[in-house]
Amino acid sequence: MQSIRTALVMGAGTMGHGFAQVLAMKGVNVLLVDRTEELLARARTWIIDNLTYMAELGEIGKETIEPTVARISFTTDLKKAAGDADFVLEAVYEDLDLKKRTFAQLDEYTRSTVPLATNTSSFDINELAAVTGHPERVIGTHWFHPPQITPAVEVIPAAATNRETIDCATEFMKRVGKAPTLCKSAPGFVANRIQFAMAAEAFRIIEEGLATPEEVDRIVKSSFGFRLGAYGPCEICDQAGADIYYGVYEYLHRTLKKEHFAPPPILKKLVDEGRLGLKSQGGFYNYKEGAAEALKRQRDRKLYSRLRLFREETETVEGE
Ligand SMILES: NC(=O)c1ccc[n+]([C@@H]2O[C@H](COP(=O)([O-])OP(=O)(O)OC[C@H]3O[C@@H](n4cnc5c(N)ncnc54)[C@H](O)[C@@H]3O)[C@@H](O)[C@H]2O)c1
Structure with missing residues (x-):
């Protein structure tokens, strides 16, 4: 080097x-x-x-x-x-x-x-x-x-x-x-495939008249977008529970009738194997016995430091 x-x-x-x-x-x-x-x-x-x-x-x-x-x-x-x-x-x-x-x-x-x-x-x-x-x-x-x-x-x-x-x-x-x-060479590599899938859904929501661009941005920045800097989608799924995610996909797929909401087979496999995430010592990741409490504290530390920043930024924008 x-x-x-x-x-x-x-x-x-x-x-x-x-x-x-x-x-x-x-x-x-x-x-x-x-x-x-x-x-x-x-x-x-x-x-x-x-x-x-x-x-x-x-x-x-x-x-x-x-x-x-x-x-x-x-x-x-x-x-x-x-x-x-x-x-x-x-x-x-x-x-x-x-x-x-x-x-x-x-x-x-x-x-x-x-x-x-x-x-x-x-x-x-x-x-x-x-x-x-x-x-x-x-x-x-x-x-x-x-x-x-x-x-x-x-x-x-x-x-x-x-x-x-x-x-x-x-x-x-x-x-x-x-x-x-x-990463492997494939269309969109990794980040853009994820980013563009999310953006497409945001744009559809606007087209359907469910929210304005401002509302979509506000909701994303203050909800899962707020957490994403600290936790990726697999970590978040492990915290929420693979069974919960599976149920949500199934409901959205059934009611919205959109193929992109079909539950991903990897999620079905986790549920079938009882690997539900943090609550079962394993999901996308493996967890040691008793790890949940320490991870919860680590999560809170990360999120509170982001919350301070979020409040600071929100106050600045609203005060401008
Ligand atoms: N803009 C983004 O957000 C972004 C993000 C990730 C990847 N990329 C990729 O990065 C690459 C560059 O994108 P960009 O946004 O900087 O583009 P850009 O249009 O801002 O800049 C491209 C530059 O390349 C120069 N150029 C073109 N032909 C040339 C040549 N023969 N010799 C020397 N210079 C030449 C142009 O004069 C121009 O200044 C693209 O492949 C793009 O897909 C862009």
Whole structure:
């Protein structure tokens, strides 16, 4: 990992400028490439604005802004930048032909052992790996907007990606302060499949006239959205009980007659096996005898700290 001193970020748009900022803040030299000087100047302004606001919020010292920006070289010369790079993060438009052309160029211009990571939101990583002479070094590293703040990165190997590339990309993401998780390459990966399923239901509810956009957002932020930062859906199901979840799915499926509410077979299996969650020492997770009380306390600590933030934010918004 010590060997990644210089990273190439290709595409200085919404995501790419944030990547450059994150990497530079962690001491990595960045070569930020885009098509025109104007686009690069725009990215430089965005990065300075982000860092200045971070300093105003007390997240960083003001004195770190200038050295951070100085670690970023803004250039339109992809060939030269690629030759100097130890790691590549690609963030050009979500256009498959463009990404294929880009990966063919990166394959030609970089040293053959340099990992080539794409931020694609949707494309099969195998398709990008296939246009290179070294598919073993191609990988997805899918960040989330705003990239300079949101912790998650989905690390998505192609079938040909080797272990060295997976480890290198994962360790590099950790080194720059991100929270990487290894995922399989499939449409929507993991996060977007979940996020878009939830958003589709929110939009249907609005279409059906059950709630306004404001009401939907308010309910989500103050209910399960409030908890989601501390507990994922499997942890929440274990706390509520797989039997309860199963019953709700069955009722919604029967009454709303929508296939997406059919109880997932994995839930049926848990119920059949008596693995109902925390109340039966096992569900999606296993629990030691007597763990429930300690977990309840841990849950309360996490949720009270979020409740303080929630109240603070609600008061600020309502007071504005
Ligand atoms: N915006 C998001 O919320 C988000 C979140 C996750 C993933 N992504 C993915 O990240 C990638 C980038 O998205 P974005 O929102 O930053 O797009 P964007 O349109 O803001 O930026 C893309 C940049 O790529 C540059 N570019 C295009 N062709 C180029 C080339 N040949 N050489 C150099 N630069 C080139 C463009 O000039 C532009 O500045 C896409 O694959 C997108 O699906 C976006």
